[in-house]
Amino acid sequence: MTVQSITLTRSLGRPSFLSGLRALWAVMKREWMIFVRYPSWVISLFIWPIIFPLSYVLTAQALSGRDGSGMAQFQAATGVLDITGYIAIGTTIWMWQNVVLWNVGFSLRNEQLRGTLESNWLSPTWRFAYLLGSSAPQLLSMLMFLTVSAIEFVLFLGVRFDGSLWLTLLTILFAVPSIYGLGFAFASLVITLKEANAFVFLVRGIVMIFCGITFPISILPDWMRPIAAWLPQTYIIHAIRSASLSTDGLSAISGDLKALALFGIFWLTIGYLVFNWMERRARRTGAIGQY
Amino acid sequence: MSNFAIEAKQLVKKFPARAGTGDKNVTPAPRRKRRFFARKEPKAMFTAVNGVDLQIERGEIFGLLGPNGAGKSTTIRMLCTLLEPTSGTAQVNGFEVVKQANDVRRSLGTVLAGERSIYWKLTGRENLEYFAALYHIPPAVAKKRVEELIERMEIKDRANELVEKYSTGMRQRIAIAKALLARPPILLLDEPTLGLDPQAARRVRELIAELKQEGHTILLTTHYMEEADQLSDRIGIIDTGKVIALDTPEGLKRRIDQQEVIRLELTGWHEEIADKLKSIAGIEHITTHQQGEADLWEVNLHAQNSRTALPRIVEHISGNGTRLVNMNIVKPSLEDVFIHLTGKALRD
Numbered sequence: 001m002t003v004q005s006i007t008l009t010r011s012l013g014r015p016s017f018l019s020g021l022r023a024l025w026a027v028m029k030r031e032w033m034i035f036v037r038y039p040s041w042v043i044s045l046f047i048w049p050i051i052f053p054l055s056y057v058l059t060a061q062a063l064s065g066r067d068g069s070g071m072a073q074f075q076a077a078t079g080v081l082d083i084t085g086y087i088a089i090g091t092t093i094w095m096w097q098n099v100v101l102w103n104v105g106f107s108l109r110n111e112q113l114r115g116t117l118e119s120n121w122l123s124p125t126w127r128f129a130y131l132l133g134s135s136a137p138q139l140l141s142m143l144m145f146l147t148v149s150a151i152e153f154v155l156f157l158g159v160r161f162d163g164s165l166w167l168t169l170l171t172i173l174f175a176v177p178s179i180y181g182l183g184f185a186f187a188s189l190v191i192t193l194k195e196a197n198a199f200v201f202l203v204r205g206i207v208m209i210f211c212g213i214t215f216p217i218s219i220l221p222d223w224m225r226p227i228a229a230w231l232p233q234t235y236i237i238h239a240i241r242s243a244s245l246s247t248d249g250l251s252a253i254s255g256d257l258k259a260l261a262l263f264g265i266f267w268l269t270i271g272y273l274v275f276n277w278m279e280r281r282a283r284r285t286g287a288i289g290q291y
Numbered sequence: 292m293s294n295f296a297i298e299a300k301q302l303v304k305k306f307p308a309r310a311g312t313g314d315k316n317v318t319p320a321p322r323r324k325r326r327f328f329a330r331k332e333p334k335a336m337f338t339a340v341n342g343v344d345l346q347i348e349r350g351e352i353f354g355l356l357g358p359n360g361a362g363k364s365t366t367i368r369m370l371c372t373l374l375e376p377t378s379g380t381a382q383v384n385g386f387e388v389v390k391q392a393n394d395v396r397r398s399l400g401t402v403l404a405g406e407r408s409i410y411w412k413l414t415g416r417e418n419l420e421y422f423a424a425l426y427h428i429p430p431a432v433a434k435k436r437v438e439e440l441i442e443r444m445e446i447k448d449r450a451n452e453l454v455e456k457y458s459t460g461m462r463q464r465i466a467i468a469k470a471l472l473a474r475p476p477i478l479l480l481d482e483p484t485l486g487l488d489p490q491a492a493r494r495v496r497e498l499i500a501e502l503k504q505e506g507h508t509i510l511l512t513t514h515y516m517e518e519a520d521q522l523s524d525r526i527g528i529i530d531t532g533k534v535i536a537l538d539t540p541e542g543l544k545r546r547i548d549q550q551e552v553i554r555l556e557l558t559g560w561h562e563e564i565a566d567k568l569k570s571i572a573g574i575e576h577i578t579t580h581q582q583g584e585a586d587l588w589e590v591n592l593h594a595q596n597s598r599t600a601l602p603r604i605v606e607h608i609s610g611n612g613t614r615l616v617n618m619n620i621v622k623p624s625l626e627d628v629f630i631h632l633t634g635k636a637l638r639d
Contacts, residue, residue, distance in 0.1 A: 007296075007349040007350040007476065007506045007508070008474065008475070008476035008505075008506040008507060008508075009349075009384065009476050010398075010476065011397050011398060011400075011426070011473040011474055011475040011476065012426075012428050012429075012432055012436065012472075012473045012474050013397050013426045013427040013428055013473045014427055014428070014429055015393075015397070015427045016427070019424075019427035019429070020427075022424050022427075022430070023424050023425050023427065025424070026420075026421050026424030026425060027425075029421075030410065030413065030417075030421050033412070033413060033417065034410065034412045034413065037412045037453075038412075114407065114410075114411075115404045115407030115408055116407070116408060116409065116410060118373060118403055118404060118408065119401075119403070119404070119408035119409070119422075119466075119469070120425065121373060122371055122372075122373065122396060122399070122401050122403070123396060123422065123425035123426050124393045124394075124396040124397045124425075124426065124427065125425045125426075125427070283372075283373070283374060283375040284374075284375050285306065285307075286306065286365075286368065286373070286374050288373055289368065289373060289403075
């Protein structure tokens with residue numbers, strides 16, 4: 001056997017907190033570059049904000065009658081004068097959660113199908129950084145989506161945002177941990193379950209029915225209302241409607257923000273714990289390399 | 292620091308499996324009293340790796356050979372921390388694969404799944420820059436290293452094109468460059484020439500030889516015997532989860548140098564002839580391989596003494612629609628050693 005006199009013993013990698021941040025940034029940058037290289041996202045960005053709420057808005061207008069007499073009933077139940085804005089915000093939050101479940105929820109699974117998950121997993125980077133990093137560009141694209149939605153609501157649906165932009169942004173900030181925490185937990189489960197379409201449909205169905213995306217919670221049967229109270233999307237939708245459509249100020253949403261802070265901590269913790277559980281399980285079962 | 296680049300002791304990996312598959316590596320799981328809320332125990336376990344011992348010297352190229360399902364990939368996956376062993380221990384560059392997994396990852400450059408291990412929607416350069424960050428290479432060093440590897444892999448002209456536009460050979464070179472980014476002391480190369488055209492495969496083999504000269508320890512798995520023979524300092528043959536032979540290529544070939552290989556080329560081959568040939572005294576193994584789509588077969592017979600066996604071989608293959616096209620008596624190759632030890636060809 002020939003053994004060389006020169007042997008390498010140490011690699012060029014120099015791990016530090018800063019190099020960890022650079023790795024996280026690299027994951028974000030990679031995800032963004034891949035995202036923009038599929039141009040179909042532009043269509044979704046401009047078409048969906050108007051298409052999806054429109055069917056609910058037209059249904060509401062049909063039910064309210066030609067003279068709009070039924071509108072008074074709705075206004076009495078919701079306390080909101082702008083029924084179009086009410087529905088548009090509810091459906092937009094639903095779409096946000098839906099997109100997070102598909103994009104963040106399937107981010108690791110898509111890497112697995114492409115064959116790149118293992119090559120990422122082989123590097124000495126903190127593994128949660130892959131999920132966190134691939135979610136950041138998704139959040140950025142979602143903020144673009146929310147902005148385009150708001151502009152289109154004003155231009156095409158005649159929605160009047162009389163509330164505060166800053167309170168709306170604050171509410172969105174408080175909404176992010178709950179929505180993405182659920183996405184993280186979902187992404188981790190999908191790696192193990194491989195197929196999770198049924199779960200996506202279940203979760204978004206629950207949000208659609210229990211969180212009042214197009215109707216007030218008060219019309220739900222008694223047994224359903226306590227369930228709605230345990231879903232963060234209920235508070236997100238209520239708070240964004242209040243912040244953007246009414247002039248009631250911070251006091252009208254402070255309760256929602258407190259609930260969202262608690263839900264955010266809860267769902268981020270759940271997301272992180274489920275990810276770690278999946279990562280340990282995958283090392284035992286070999287799930288990372290299985291298609 | 293350990294004397295060995297890689298050292299595995301009694302490495303075992305078992306996976307839950309369906310009972311009653313008939314596979315001899317599937318055994319009933321030990322029955323335990325089940326407690327309330329306890330995890331459901333699988334009914335059977337499949338043993339993919341069954342007590343592998345390996346000691347790979349620093350600076351050597353070690354070839355790991357085995358038929359499909361022999362346990363090569365599972366062994367490599369345990370060494371690179373993707374899988375946790377069920378029992379046994381393994382150290383890579385002196386670090387324990389379970390408890391010091393991140394140190395192991397820093398010591399390794401791994402090529403698994405070849406061209407699929409990189410991003411096709413990124414350029415070659417973007418891929419390398421991305422993985423350099425994941426391996427915590429300082430930016431200034433990374434920039435220089437990426438350029439060096441682009442130059443070395445001969446993709447400078449196309450480094451800014453999306454990988455999806457590359458040939459398989461170019462993608463494989465990017466995958467190898469990715470593994471070399473951090474200049475890790477140990478390289479795990481799983482089938483690095485699989486699917487490459489002969490010219491691209493030759494270039495990869497030359498590169499592997501160069502990497503050894505630069506001081507890398509290389510663990511190589513391959514389906515190509517000539518490649519293992521040409522590159523490896525030592526070879527381990529793995530079958531049904533166990534290392535059944537470990538020696539230099541010459542040492543392995545010496546094990547069957549008493550044998551001869553009668554290589555026949557014929558048309559009209561059928562299983563009845565195989566049964567007849569197996570009945571001839573002194574014939575130990577028969578492997579067949581159809582050459583292309585035509586009805587032309589290569590049949591290798593391992594015989595203790597070709598002179599006594601030949602007349603009976605000719606007698607059995609005459610007639611019955613079979614026509615002998617060519618016949619040679621050759622010295623055993625590494626592939627023949629493999630067949631002798633495992634009873635099957637590497638491509639099986």
